Amino acid sequence: MSAAQPTMQARATSKASGIPGVKHVIAVASGKGGVGKSTTSCNLALGFAAIGLKAGILDADIYGPSQPKLFGLRGKPRQLGPRMLEPMERFGVKVMSIGFLVEEDLAMIWRGPMVISAITQMLREVAWGDLDILVVDLPPGTGDAQLTMAQQTPLAGAVIVSTPQDIALIDARRGIAMFEKVNIPLLGLIENMSSFCCPTCNHVTPIFGHGGARVEAERRGIPFLGEIPLDIQIRETSDDGRPIVATEPDGVHARHYVEIARSIWTAVSSGAASRPPPRIVIE
Ligand code: ADP
Secondary structure (H helix, E strand, C coil): CCCCCCCHHHHHCCCCCCCCCEEEEEEEECCCCCCCHHHHHHHHHHHHHHCCCCEEEEECCCCCCCHHHHCCCCCCCCEECCCEECCEEECCEEEEEHHHCCCHHHHHCCCHHHHHHHHHHHHHCECCCCEEEEEEECCCCCCHHHHHHHHHCCEEEEEEEECCCHHHHHHHHHHHHHHHHCCCCEEEEEEEEEEEECCCCCCEECECECCHHHHHHHHHCCCEEEEEEECHHHHHHHHCCCCHHHHCCCCHHHHHHHHHHHHHHHHHHCCCCCCCCCCCCCC
16 A cells, blocks of 8 residues: 555544534435435424524535435535535525535445545535535445544534335344444434325325334334424425425324424433544454
């Protein structure tokens, strides 16, 4: 390995330092893709704004950035001086995504070190201003990008999103184990696509099962934050860039997200979730 290239051990033990102006950073993670992590991150960020907090979201899902679409944002962030970028803003939330900066196909072929450098820049070279909370939408899985986040960001904690069925929970367990290993507090588990209520007959069908995430959270001794149903309105509003917490704030789904945001904020702001700074040792 060349001298210029830090070893994993050296990188892993580098010290986390704060992001100026940002009080708390939380990560939203999932063991696998397609479980609704980005939709949940977006609506949670809006939920924080709905309870009066200054909120931002960093889309670190380099391989599949969704936040520009979810927030209905287009265009490029403004450059502020030689190194800083101004985040985009919609529905009162500051948003930064690799999707604003590069063609999606390009990011898809990046190797690990490029991914790490991109995420680090988006954390540190963006003029976030004063934020109570910054939500980081992590790429799915437990790879290099997640480890980098853990070591380079003073994370107040991590939220894991899972669907209820066993196959998704197996992956969620890996996510839980990863955060435990790097000593990041687990703020809790969210069960997404928890059940389906037929809009015509109101019959509730647990398409992916129901309650699996709650049982898993209890088994692991971590908080269970709530269930979000599988619902066409959530799908349509997300995919149309009109996220449900912003566009239907009085609806039942928005209330779920806002309540979860409130629980997370209570844990983070009371310091209930705090732990010593992470020290990662990779065997
Ligand atoms: P991930 O970030 O885990 O890959 P996404 O947030 O991109 O997943 O969601 C995948 C798809 O599922 C999107 O089309 C999104 O609109 C849809 N989706 C997410 N959560 C729900 C939900 N609770 N009800 C209905 N559709 C959902």
